[in-house]
Amino acid sequence: MTSAVDPFDLPRTEACERVADELAEAGGTLREGGDLGARHPAVAAHLASCLRCRIVLADLMNEPGEMSNLTTTSVDPVALFDRALMAGLSQPEPVARARAAEGFGTLHHPGARALAALAMTATDDTDARVREAALTALDALDIQVSIPKRLIEVWAAAPAKAAPFIAGVLERLAGRIPSIVGLAVRKEPVRWGFEVAGTGGVRGDIEQAERDVWLHLRGLPSVFEHVRPVIAVPSATLQDAPPMVWQGDIPGLVAAEALVTEGSVDVLLGAEPPFQSESLFRRMYLLGPERGTEPL
Amino acid sequence: MNGQWFESLRPLCEETCRQAAVPSVDVVLFYAARWCQKWTGDSAPRVARIDGDALAATAGRIVRNLAQDGARVDRLVAGDGEEWTGLRRLLLASAASRAPQTAGDHADEALQKIAVVLLTGTPPSRAVERLGEGPEGPRNEYIFASPFANWARTVVINQVIDQLRRARRERRLQDRRLRDEGRPQASGGVDVETLASTGDSLTSLVRAIEALPPVQRSVMLASLCRRDLDEELHQRLHEIASDLSVHLDELPASDEEIAESLGTTAHRLAASRSVARRKLASLDPMWALLLDGLLPHRSTRPLRAPARARERSAARGEGQ
Numbered sequence: 001m002t003s004a005v006d007p008f009d010l011p012r013t014e015a016c017e018r019v020a021d022e023l024a025e026a027g028g029t030l031r032e033g034g035d036l037g038a039r040h041p042a043v044a045a046h047l048a049s050c051l052r053c054r055i056v057l058a059d060l061m062n063e064p065g066e067m068s069n070l071t072t073t074s075v076d077p078v079a080l081f082d083r084a085l086m087a088g089l090s091q092p093e094p095v096a097r098a099r100a101a102e103g104f105g106t107l108h109h110p111g112a113r114a115l116a117a118l119a120m121t122a123t124d125d126t127d128a129r130v131r132e133a134a135l136t137a138l139d140a141l142d143i144q145v146s147i148p149k150r151l152i153e154v155w156a157a158a159p160a161k162a163a164p165f166i167a168g169v170l171e172r173l174a175g176r177i178p179s180i181v182g183l184a185v186r187k188e189p190v191r192w193g194f195e196v197a198g199t200g201g202v203r204g205d206i207e208q209a210e211r212d213v214w215l216h217l218r219g220l221p222s223v224f225e226h227v228r229p230v231i232a233v234p235s236a237t238l239q240d241a242p243p244m245v246w247q248g249d250i251p252g253l254v255a256a257e258a259l260v261t262e263g264s265v266d267v268l269l270g271a272e273p274p275f276q277s278e279s280l281f282r283r284m285y286l287l288g289p290e291r292g293t294e295p296l
Numbered sequence: 297m298n299g300q301w302f303e304s305l306r307p308l309c310e311e312t313c314r315q316a317a318v319p320s321v322d323v324v325l326f327y328a329a330r331w332c333q334k335w336t337g338d339s340a341p342r343v344a345r346i347d348g349d350a351l352a353a354t355a356g357r358i359v360r361n362l363a364q365d366g367a368r369v370d371r372l373v374a375g376d377g378e379e380w381t382g383l384r385r386l387l388l389a390s391a392a393s394r395a396p397q398t399a400g401d402h403a404d405e406a407l408q409k410i411a412v413v414l415l416t417g418t419p420p421s422r423a424v425e426r427l428g429e430g431p432e433g434p435r436n437e438y439i440f441a442s443p444f445a446n447w448a449r450t451v452v453i454n455q456v457i458d459q460l461r462r463a464r465r466e467r468r469l470q471d472r473r474l475r476d477e478g479r480p481q482a483s484g485g486v487d488v489e490t491l492a493s494t495g496d497s498l499t500s501l502v503r504a505i506e507a508l509p510p511v512q513r514s515v516m517l518a519s520l521c522r523r524d525l526d527e528e529l530h531q532r533l534h535e536i537a538s539d540l541s542v543h544l545d546e547l548p549a550s551d552e553e554i555a556e557s558l559g560t561t562a563h564r565l566a567a568s569r570s571v572a573r574r575k576l577a578s579l580d581p582m583w584a585l586l587l588d589g590l591l592p593h594r595s596t597r598p599l600r601a602p603a604r605a606r607e608r609s610a611a612r613g614e615g616q
């Protein structure tokens with residue numbers, strides 16, 4: 001005896017994909033009493049051997065249930081697009097990924113997860129066109145909403161939720177977006193403190209003055225001039241981060257009180273640093289959430 | 297754009313647009329070009345090799361569907377909340393008839409799939425610009441070859457089917473585990489709810505039919521004996537249910553023949569069958585899908601050559 005034919009053993013095939021557009025039309029044709037074979041010969045031929053598509057067509061021919069009886073929640077297109085574009089970034093076809101990346105450039109409030117995915121696409125996608133589209137979208141977003149500002153917002157709103165993505169986003173964007181500068185630190189050999197170096201010739205140090213911890217930076221790029229920058233220390237969001245009293249309300253996110261003047265700024269990071277601080281300060285970022293003197 | 301492969305489609309698009317009084321030839325040209333690409337799998341297909349009738353019919357559908365749904369798709373891509381909410385309602389209604397318990401989840405998942413397709417595709421408002429760049433797009437792009445609502449419904453229907461396939465695989469695995477553990481499995485004589493949770497949908501469907509009231513049972517079993525059913529399915533049904541062991545030569549060819557054999561009318565037969573189908577569908581959405589496959593609408597049934605049935609019947613006779 002041959003094995004049973006079962007529609008549930010039949011996945012969607014290339015042939016199903018090929019007639020997919022016309023199958024949807026054929027449902028309407030049949031509802032209107034049209035001749036399937038004459039109007040849609042390719043669909044008719046496919047249906048003869050495809051139980052699955054016969055099921056789809058049978059369903060299409062039935063009107064959906066009474067819609068007025070169904071209560072449905074309002075759709076939030078912003079959240080929907082955010083999720084859809086994220087899914088679009090992992091589509092198999094480069095044209096789909098590139099268009100999804102382009103789409104991010106039009107969003108006004110992309111979340112941390114979306115920014116992380118876009119940043120990852122900009123650096124890691126296998127297709128040059130997709131990487132370029134992602135970078136263009138990041139530039140467009142930066143012009144519209146300032147990515148550093150958006151990152152600060154999502155970090156401040158839900159630190160625990162943002163934590164897994166923030167470090168990756170900052171690392172990928174540092175140097176690609178002028179208003180995000182990566183800072184690497186090296187422990188001072190003799191006393192407690194660190195030397196700081198960033199892209200574009202940024203130099204500085206972290207030192208302890210009595211209980212307080214200060215970051216001194218010089219040689220900052222011109223985009224930071226007359227800006228009140230924010231220092232981001234992603235390691236502070238980790239559960240096992242060494243404890244320290246951070247300046248401000250959000251651990252690891254410290255706004256400078258002074259404006260950058262002639263490429264220099266001093267930032268009070270907090271107080272009572274842990275003795276073993278290297279893992280905490282190993283990677284920091286300087287963010288310029290404002291442009292010029294106007295807050296965005 | 298002159299000299300591009302798709303320019304050879306322009307006269308056809310112009311003519312189709314002229315007949316339908318549609319001014320945007322380039323928009324229609326874009327989607328007609330995308331249809332050619334999708335149909336041939338070639339980014340620069342030779343239009344002359346594509347069936348002219350199919351192409352003309354497609355151009356006509358694109359014009360009609362653009363007029364009907366073009367603005368709607370533009371609104372969706374622009375993020376119109378009311379339009380998306382309306383679409384979700386349609387998807388919910390479509391999913392509810394198949395999977396009432398999980399219709400909301402299906403609607404949301406389908407909505408996201410549709411959003412991906414629309415956002416990575418080309419809305420009419422950008423078609424002219426993209427035609428200038430050279431038409432391209434993902435393989436699953438919506439290109440107005442069918443009405444938007446129908447296309448959207450196929451997304452959710454396919455999703456429900458896939459979910460049921462996954463559920464069926466899980467049931468099979470569970471059934472196998474039970475068998476390996478030596479525990480008793482559902483079989484004939486148990487109630488239909490219990491049967492609904494067993495592994496083989498076809499077997500459980502036939503057992504559930506056997507548990508129906510006498511008239512509905514006779515009608516369903518007789519309908520499953522119809523000659524236009526797939527041959528392999530006949531064999532399988534023959535294996536499962538002794539009531540279905542009708543010699544192929546005696547299989548009824550139409551509802552009228554079935555009705556005559558049961559001493560009723562075709563109209564009453566159809567009504568009883570409809571009640572039975574609804575009852576079975578409410579017990580297990582998988583049975584509903586199976587019945588759609590087994591007893592589809594007459595216009596979608598595959599034609600079965602009587603000669604083949606006779607040959608097979610003769611072959612059976614020899615073997616006996």
